[in-house]
Amino acid sequence: MIRIHGLTVAFGGVKAIDGLDAELSDPVCGLIGPNGAGKTTLVNVLSGLVRPSAGQSTWRAHRCCR
Numbered sequence: 001m002i003r004i005h006g007l008t009v010a011f012g013g014v015k016a017i018d019g020l021d022a023e024l025s026d027p028v029c030g031l032i033g034p035n036g037a038g039k040t041t042l043v044n045v046l047s048g049l050v051r052p053s054a055g056q057s058t059w060r061a062h063r064c065c066r
Contacts, residue, residue, distance in 0.1 A: 001023060001024065001025050001026065001059075001060070002022075002023070002024040002028075002046065002057060002058070002059050002064070003022075003023050003057065003058045003059075004020055004021060004022045004023070004024075004055070004056075004057045005021055005055055005056055005057070006019055006020070006021065006054060006055035006056070007019070007020040007021075007042075007045065007052050007054070007055035007056070007057060008020075008052060008053045008054040008055050009038070009041050009045060009050060009052050009053055010053045016038045016041040017038040017041055017042060017045070017052075019055070020038075020042070020055070031043070045057070045064075046059075046064050048064070
């Protein structure tokens with residue numbers, strides 16, 4: 001299970017993700033949402049490509065992003 005708490009990602013003055021709280025259980029088949037909702041940014045944060053401005057995420061009790 002991936003747990004996300006207070007995740008915020010900002011690019012300049014634009015917040016792509018603002019205070020996201022979620023629990024994703026295995027298997028995650030997809031993310032659905034409108035354009036600009038932050039889906040790609042979330043995947044990039046969880047994979048380590050983008051650093052969050054605030055918040056944290058854990059996978060099996062290990063921090064995903066620092």
